[in-house]
Amino acid sequence: ALPASEIIEKDRNHVWHHLSQHSVLKHQDPLVMVKGVGSRVWDAKGNSYLDASSGGVWCVNVGYGRTEIADAIRDQVLKLNFFASTAGTAPAAEFAEKLLEKMPGMSRVYYASSGSEANEKAFKIVRQIAQQKHGGKKHKILYRDRDYHGTTIAALSATGQEERRMHYGPFVPGFVEFPHCCEYRSQFGDVSNYGVLAANELEKVILREGPDTVGAVVFESITAGGGVITPPEGYWPAVMEICKKYNVLIHMDEVVCGMGRTGKWFGYQHYGIKPDIVTLAKGIASSYAPISCVVTTEALFDEFIADSSDRAAYFRDVSTYAGCTAGPAAALANLQILERENLVNNSAQMGDYLLKQLVTLKDKYSVIGDVRGKGLLLGIELISDSKTKKPVAEEVAIKIAGMCMKKGLIIGRTNRSFTHFNNTLCLCPVLTLTQKEADFIVATLDAVFRELLESVDLLSSTLVES
Numbered sequence: 001a002l003p004a005s006e007i008i009e010k011d012r013n014h015v016w017h018h019l020s021q022h023s024v025l026k027h028q029d030p031l032v033m034v035k036g037v038g039s040r041v042w043d044a045k046g047n048s049y050l051d052a053s054s055g056g057v058w059c060v061n062v063g064y065g066r067t068e069i070a071d072a073i074r075d076q077v078l079k080l081n082f083f084a085s086t087a088g089t090a091p092a093a094e095f096a097e098k099l100l101e102k103m104p105g106m107s108r109v110y111y112a113s114s115g116s117e118a119n120e121k122a123f124k125i126v127r128q129i130a131q132q133k134h135g136g137k138k139h140k141i142l143y144r145d146r147d148y149h150g151t152t153i154a155a156l157s158a159t160g161q162e163e164r165r166m167h168y169g170p171f172v173p174g175f176v177e178f179p180h181c182c183e184y185r186s187q188f189g190d191v192s193n194y195g196v197l198a199a200n201e202l203e204k205v206i207l208r209e210g211p212d213t214v215g216a217v218v219f220e221s222i223t224a225g226g227g228v229i230t231p232p233e234g235y236w237p238a239v240m241e242i243c244k245k246y247n248v249l250i251h252m253d254e255v256v257c258g259m260g261r262t263g264k265w266f267g268y269q270h271y272g273i274k275p276d277i278v279t280l281a282k283g284i285a286s287s288y289a290p291i292s293c294v295v296t297t298e299a300l301f302d303e304f305i306a307d308s309s310d311r312a313a314y315f316r317d318v319s320t321y322a323g324c325t326a327g328p329a330a331a332l333a334n335l336q337i338l339e340r341e342n343l344v345n346n347s348a349q350m351g352d353y354l355l356k357q358l359v360t361l362k363d364k365y366s367v368i369g370d371v372r373g374k375g376l377l378l379g380i381e382l383i384s385d386s387k388t389k390k391p392v393a394e395e396v397a398i399k400i401a402g403m404c405m406k407k408g409l410i411i412g413r414t415n416r417s418f419t420h421f422n423n424t425l426c427l428c429p430v431l432t433l434t435q436k437e438a439d440f441i442v443a444t445l446d447a448v449f450r451e452l453l454e455s456v457d458l459l460s461s462t463l464v465e466s
């Protein structure tokens with residue numbers, strides 16, 4: 001094995017890191033991780049951390065160092081390394097069946113290799129249905145402000161985060177944004193029917209665009225990276241009614257919320273949503289292998305069955321790695337672990353426990369404006385004024401994440417939005433989380449908030465976002 005200093009040196013000199021400031025990278029040692037077991041990771045300098053970010057990108061649901069998944073990948077690759085684009089394979093067939101058992105109402109699994117790619121494929125399905133069935137109408141896809149759907153240009157065209165989009169326009173035509181439903185940042189004031197009012201924003205946009213032009217709407221059931229935004233009471237029933245009224249397909253992006261993250265197998269199942277399309281990635285194989293899926297209803301699949309003389313109807317999409325055998329083999333082993341260790345339930349229970357502790361912290365520190373989430377997908381929104389809910393500056397969230405890290409805890413945070421607030425700390429630990437580990441997370445945050453309170457500089461008005 002390479003000595004730590006050499007790994008760090010090679011990394012600094014040769015690797016272009018995601019989302020990093022190069023000026024910093026050139027002058028500081030990069031963070032290099034070398035080992036992971038359960039909920040813990042170790043860096044090249046020997047420091048160990050409890051990773052409450054599941055790899056920084058909400059994805060290692062069953063935890064690090066899972067030999068069952070490694071063995072499943074190895075066994076499968078030695079037996080057959082093959083491609084779903086060319087033929088059916090045993091792990092692809094078996095995993096599809098097991099997955100669908102968890103998704104009543106859904107019926108077909110189409111493989112891809114990343115969350116962005118799964119969303120792209122879902123958009124292509126909508127576009128092809130628009131052409132085949134609606135003569136080119138119903139081609140528009142609506143998405144929400146603050147939701148994220150991926151890194152490719154079309155997925156970014158469906159993403160409501162200006163900080164991700166700012167350098168990459170022009171975007172793909174036919175993607176239309178509508179407002180989110182964040183009750184804490186209420187756009188309608190303090191009202192009892194917030195969920196319905198927020199859903200009405202969708203109807204307004206459908207009517208403005210023309211219902212015959214709108215084919216689908218894509219949602220995160222709980223917005224993850226955009227601020228851990230949970231839907232208000234009454235939101236989803238109203239949304240479903242609107243979509244039914246205007247014959248608009250519902251596409252749930254479960255890339256983060258899927259596979260037990262929110263305390264149910266899928267986030268949309270908390271709200272009785274009946275999707276036409278579900279996209280999955282990240283936790284589907286806890287990211288041990290690159291695999292993602294587009295899952296559809298049988299009715300949607302049938303849109304692509306024309307009579308045998310009509311060759312135009314099949315889905316003209318293919319990609320090399322989609323469903324490549326290592327992926328479904330890993331996903332199958334991952335699903336078996338989730339089942340055997342009852343981790344979806346653990347996510348619900350430990351999530352409730354952690355949220356209760358976070359409420360206690362909120363009562364203690366006025367810099368915490370709101371705590372929210374479901375299962376082990378939780379957010380802590382930071383403010384500098386409890387009356388106006390003025391957000392703290394981004395530097396405060398960065399500082400807090402850094403202070404946690406020094407104490408052996410990795411947490412996530414949302415990026416600042418340019419259009420309105422966003423300074424939310426994110427907790428999404430692995431689903432095996434124990435009460436002892438949850439207590440460590442809370443104790444560390446408590447210590448950090450206490451230190452923050454004592455540090456006049458940090459919360460001074462110069463750091464408050466204007």
Ligand code: PMP
Binds near residue numbers: 151224
């Ligand atoms: N959808 C959501 C909700 C996501 O959070 C992400 C990734 N953060 C994606 C899609 C894109 O997934 P990937 O990075 O695998 O392309």
